[in-house]
Amino acid sequence: MTRPHEPTVPQNSARHDAALHDPRATEAFAPQHAALDTLAPLELVRTFVDDQLTAVQAVQAAAEHLTRAVEAALPRLERGGRLIYAGAGTSGRLGVLDATELTPTFSWPPERAVPLIAGGEAAIRTAVEGAEDRAELGEQDVRACRAGPDDVLIGVAASGTTPYVLGAVRQARAQGALTVGLANNPGTPLLSAVDCPVLLDTGAEVVSGSTRLKAGTAQKIALNTLSSALMVRLGKVYGNLMVDVKATNLKLEARALRLVRHATGADEHAARNALTASQWNVKVAVVMLKLGLSAPEAALRLDAANGHARAALGKI
Template sequence: MEIGHLTTEQTNPASIAIDTLSSLEIVQLMNQEDRRCAEAVEKESAAIAKAVDLIADRMKRGGRLFYIGAGTSGRLGVLDASECPPTFNTRPEQVVGIIAGGSTALTTAVEGAEDDENAAAADLQKHHFDSGDVLVGIATSGRTPYVVGGLQYARSLGAICIGFTCNPESALERHCDFVIAPVVGPEVISGSTRLKSGTATKMVLNMLTTGTMIRLGKTYGNWMVDLRATNIKLKARSIRIVSALTQLDSHAASILLDRCNGEVKVAIVASQCNAPPDRARELLRQADGSLRRALQLGSSESANP
């Protein structure tokens, strides 16, 4: 499909005279248009859920999740991947974001990087991408050569390939197992896909990693019990979570966390099952990292000594 025919390249009738509006009217118009993002993402719920299940299954077997993209798409993939270690205590290599043009492209446009169809395969090879991994190719246009090339390479290995675009009937469909395609309509500034398309992309990536991590037992209810306390804010959050789930006061929760190397789930199991940290870790190992199941196992042990 020619670029001029893409939905994301069309002129938005609602913003045809945006340069004549007041600042308040511009903000209101953009807010009104942004509402379309949630509606478009909602229509893709089944595809997003399918992706979550596939990613979680592969990660349980030791596989990894990769995002590739160019420009805004690539930056959002890198952002989502970089937030997984502190939020869910994943290893940096478990969720990887790759952007056309490399790290320089995160802050500076790298001319022509998105047009190099062979570069993505080389970038994936640097990370030893293989058939047990999952690749999400992000291209709001649905036709970015770098992303298409990456999907072709991943598919040749037998990996799961998922496409993301904000245009219907895109070229990505021929190169992946299925596509997530929230069609948000023409942008407020024609062709500026960092706007609604970028917002929809961020929403979907949030769902992919958060849904996957929930499936992997990284949460308990809506508490992020597998977080890595790498700063003062996260240390305080760890104490608050342990305190809330054990009924210990903040001081006692802090002491317990110190005994448990700062591991939130270990501290909770140790408290609730009256177990030393090493036994708490063993219960979590037996429960595949699920705090809920580990607490059940510990409760059964207490009931049947």
């Protein structure tokens, strides 16, 4: 007979132990945070902030693998390929964010940044239960977007085991696309299923299993790094200036004006005139002012240099 107040041992102790000891580090219990709910506000905030440093360290450790992904993806994008993102939950939303921000930041055509998220657009704001558990949905989404040999699919899954992402990767490879995988657990199926595996080993979370914390931060840094490095190599910056920014509001118009003045040394009047003549294309305005060309002439020179401002200016 079980004594009062004594914990009951499950009949199937092996199954109980397996449930307690998930091999994925992102699902582990961090003993150093066992008293999290007793911390004073300042200590609580510092705990969360300090734990984020692990995310930076994880991406630093993955730098060589990210570099391989950049090098493999670049020629496909130069041929006109697309960046396709596949994820579920937080990972999927981070993919949507990265894809969305490429257009205003680098004038990357929106049709060439395709975010796929388990459960569709509704899952951006609302959890769509069960969608991530179906590999066939990932396969269907990749078929629907017609991924091909010039495309790059980036599969993102903290666990490294998400069926939706694995299905998307499998289908993308079958259709000839390059596949990149970001996962926060070593030895997981996603990392073995892709052409370019990137391990972001962030370990256990402060709040057990909540991969929206440092695992998500590491994914965000890695995605920022991967896509931004590709944009730089594709000529979307001049020096470190955002010369392909889309000036779609007053803030961005002011930024465009500052960029042109900084790059050329022109006064505000000349910079604004060049931007107006180039329909607020910063890159064209810079080439106009530095070489004394008209807007059409500057645009042709950039086209001949495949959009690289430094090459168009003869400063390779």
